[in-house]
Amino acid sequence: MDIFKETLKTFIVNIIKEEKKIDVSKPQAEKLIKNPPDDSFGDYCFAAYYMQNYGFQGKPETAAGDLYNLCIRRFGEIADIFDKIEIKGAYINFFVKREIFISEVVKEVVDSGSDYGRDIPEKPLTVAVDFSSPNIAKPFGVGHLRSTVIGMSLSKIYAFCGHKVIKINYLGDFGTQFGKLITAFCRYGDINFSEFEKDPVKVLYGLYVRIHKDEQTDATVEEEAKNRFKTLEDFMSANKRSFEEYLGAINVVHNAGVKNSDKAAPTETDAAYASENIKLSVENKNFFCGTAEGQYNLWKIFRKLSIEEFKRIYKSIGIEFDFYEGEAESAEFSKDIKEILLESGMAEISEGAAIVNVKGIKAPALIAKSDGTSLYLSRDIVTAVSRMAKYNFDKMIYVVGSEQALHFSQLFGIFGILKENAEKIKDGKNFKHYASMIDGRLVHVKFGRIIGMSTRKGNLVFLEDYIEEARLKAQEKLEERLKVSEDNLSAEINDAVKKLSEGIEGLETVTENVEKQSLIPESKKEPSEKEKEQIYLTSLKVGIGAVIFNDLKTRRTTDVNFNWDNVLSFEGQTGPYLQYTVSRITSLLSRLKENETDLKNAAQSFSFSKNDTDFDDIFLIAKQIYGLKTAVHSAVEQNEPSVLSSFALDLASYFNKYYQNHRLIGREHDYVKSRIAMLVSVKTVLVSILNLLCIPVLEKM
RNA sequence: GCGUUCAUAGCUCAGAUGGAUAGAGCAACAGCCUUCUAAGCUGUGGGUCGCAGGUUCGAAUCCUGCUGGACGCACCA
Structure with a gap:
């Protein structure tokens, strides 16, 4: 694949072997090849510091001189793909033939499509990822978002590399807080049951807040909660199996399930805890509060309602799990x-x-x-032992805050x-x-806290409100942009019409603009339902992109100082910037009206000439794209999605510079053809990363 | 007190495992829309990498101490 690095490897191995009589393995040689910090220095380099064990001793500059002379003498061996070699201090810098480099990269992306950048390991692993894991008795706040998004992204990155990934949501469905919730339900006589049916989570949250408040002043709350929880726990552990039995059974069940289908067996604990058909109502309150069985059923109902709610939220931001597990199951x-x-x-x-x-x-x-x-x-x-029995994982990742x-x-x-x-x-x-x-297979992927996150007035921020805030901001911006483009257009038309009436040439412009106008949603009229829908969806995706990217752009371990203005700004290093870049490329490609489908066949003939004014800018883009595999590799190595965020921002930035400085429409066919392949490559890579980061891709913004 | 972790531009953050001249984005200021989406691009200013030592050819990066912050430390999760 990487003919440049391979060639250089062979080159240095031969030099050391033949000139210094020292044997070097390919992997050793690979470590000697570095990348200069700046493109003006070159594309690959050897640093004299690292060459001392290979026969190049003495002061770094002297050793470098020695190596440089040998490289120059034997330059013929690599001259077909390298342009020149330079010495600078202790470094020998190699410059690739850029036209070859660019077409190699572009060809590979076009050939591999969405597989490009995959870093296939020697041996694929089974990786269990435990993330999100909200507590059922508490509402899903923004605090859970980081774990959710980091976990989901890591899952996708591992899967991208060919590992088998099992995504687990380990629900906090057990503990004294359930005693409290049940206590609240039983104590307060004024529960609105019809509202409960409509929005159970809201009602549960109300109970949660109220009981915690009462607890401050009423000591009997805690006692009652403890007792109720004890009743619950006792009820659950009656007739229990031994752990041995359980382990044997789940292993059999799980593996049988896996054999029968490609997807993991659906052993969601839901089934085991499916609630009885007893309605929550005033009449049944005695049953729920007065008997152990009733409390158990109440717990099941709370649990079920919460899971449904969580699933709805997850779905709205594109998160999914293979298994929902719960603490209650292990508590047994x-x-x-x-x-x-x-x-x-x-x-x-x-x-x-x-x-x-x-x-x-x-x-x-x-x-x-x-x-x-x-x-x-x-x-x-x-839980860990059960999971070993169930999934036989090679590695299990816990995505949980660093406070744990x-x-x-x-x-x-x-x-x-x-x-x-x-x-x-x-x-x-x-x-x-x-x-x-299990020893040695567990990893704690910790992440920093989000500091200063609160509503503009209150404290806890619900995820949905958070996203809605971002969506509204995106919509505001979108509507503003639509208006500006309409205004510009009508100004153009007026101007052209005026010119025409004055007898000046301008007919072409007018007809073109009239055409354009028909494409614009009826400017003067109210937007139709369909258009409103479109605006809503677009701004929702932008909002989600902004919010998710905000959690994935910094290294996990750093505490983030939360700032509304930063999250709601869609400029610069943001999710919307990436989304915007993709939609720009999409738009440009469709305007170029070329047939993308025969790119693969045309791959042999992509040519980029040094004489083109955009050559250097294309080279920068190609070089960035080329780095994807390394980026994916270190993202996995460090369990760090932000490696990819930074990578994508850099690529987008290179592209936007290109876009600004070089126009493609109206250029001749051959020139455009190669550049379409380049555009497709950029888009492919950006889309891949957006997918890995759980950020929605937009065709149009 | 013990432990973990962090400290880089006014703000938010990068910095490839010790290497060449420490980089972006916001914010500020000055520019670029009759031409592929201005959620974009260009330029300017802005740094004793918390402080002090040490390790070596070479340190933002490793070690020690100090200062300051975050988190954790026996029946919560």
């Missing part, structure tokens, strides 16, 4: 974990609670409370202990087997 087995760890001596009792001491971490890891109830660390152990770093290092540490002490586990081959496989 956390006692088994406690027993196994205690029995085998990996855990001990301290102050009544069960703890594990993890090497290198001072804080003890609590796996069970002194009253015997579970903690989320033990539930996470259960300690929790995950404890969790990971415990799996290290489980692996080392597997022999001490007494019964059950399933648990022993799966638990000891």
Whole structure:
């Protein structure tokens, strides 16, 4: 593929071998090839600092001189694709033949299409990604967006590279907050049940806020919540299976399911928890509040309603999961974990609670409370083991905020202990087997907090309101733009008509503009329903693009200082800038009216000449495009979508410069043909990245 | 107190794993729409890379100390 780098590799291997009598492997040679920081220095280089083990000793400048002379003497070996070699300080810089470089790159993009830039690993992995994971008792706020978007993007990037990805939403559907929610439901007599049916999440949020407020002044709330939760937990754990049994069963079920279809088996926990057909109503309140079964059903209903709501929100921003899991499911087995760890001596009792001491971490890891109830660390152990049984993952990524770093290092540490002490586990081959496989496969992909995020007056920001705010801003801008373009056009027409009436030439302009006018939505009239719809959809996509890009443009670990003005500005380093660039290319391509479909056949004849005025600008674009594979690679390596954000911004910027400085319409066929391939290449790469970043692509803005 | 992490232009951030002259975008100022979408492009100003040491041919990047911020540290998740 990369003939330049390959050629250079062979070149340096031969030089070192023949001139210095030292054997160098290709991978070693590859490490010697660097990229100069500035295009004016060249395209590839060797730095004398790195050549010392290969027979080029002495002061860097001297060593560089030595190497330079050899390179020059043997330049003939690479002269077919390299233009020249220069020495500058300690660096030997190589300049590619740009016309060859450009057509190589463009050819490859046109041939590979949306596959371009794929960084195929030696061995594809099964990667489980745990992200978003909202708490059901709380509303879906903007805080969840970062995890959601980073997780989804990483999932797409891994899948793009050919890994098998399993996207998991681990719902917080368990814990004392449910006791509170049930308490609220049972305490307040004025619940509007018809409203509950219409907008359950809103009502639940109302209950949530109200009970937390009352809790401040009423001590009985907490007690009641605890009791109700205990009732719930007890009801759930009645008739439970052993963890061993469960592990064996899910493995069989899951693998059977996978065999039968390409897609992962739909074992959403929904089915297991499907609610009974008992309506929420005043009449049934006694049942829901007075019996254990009733509370369990109430919990199921809350859970089901919340999941439906989440799904609706996810769908609106293009997010989807392969599996919804819940803590409740794992809570069932956390006692088994406690027993196994205690029995085998990996855990001990301290102050009544069960703890594990993890090497290198001072804080003890609590796996069970002194009253015997579970903690989320033990539930996470259960979950990881279950997932190993279900998915047989090579790697599992937790996309969770960095404030939970300690929790995950404890969790990971415990799996290290489980692996080392597997022999001490007494019964059950399933648990022993799966638990000891996990060490080293877990990754915490942490991200920074969003600081200063609040509504202009309030505190918690709902995701939907956030997006709506961005959408409105986009619509405002869109309407403004439509108006400006109409005004300009009518000014043009008036002007031309005036000229015509004065006998000046201008007929062509007039007819052209009249044509154009028919394309513009009826300027003076109210926009039709269809047009309104169009404006709505466009501004929605722009809004979503702005919001999502805002979370993906900086490196994950940095805390973001939230600023409305930054999010609502669609200029510069923003999602809309990228969307705009794509739609510009789309528009240009359609105006060029060339047949894109025969590009592949024409690929051999793309030619870019040094004498063309746009040559250097095209080269910059090609060079950027060429870097996609490296960018994708490091995005995976670092679990960092922002590598791609920056990459896309740079590419868009190069393109927009080109667009500004060079016109294509009206140029001769051969000139245009090659450039169409270039345009298609830019668009292909930008669209790929937008897809990987979960940002909607717009044909027209 | 212990631990993790961060500090780069007025603001928001990049900086390819220690290499050539530290870069963008906002904001400010000055320009570019009769010509492919001005959500664009061009130019100007703006920096002791928090401070002080150290490691070496070479440091924004690695080490130590200090200052300042964020987060976490026993029965919440």
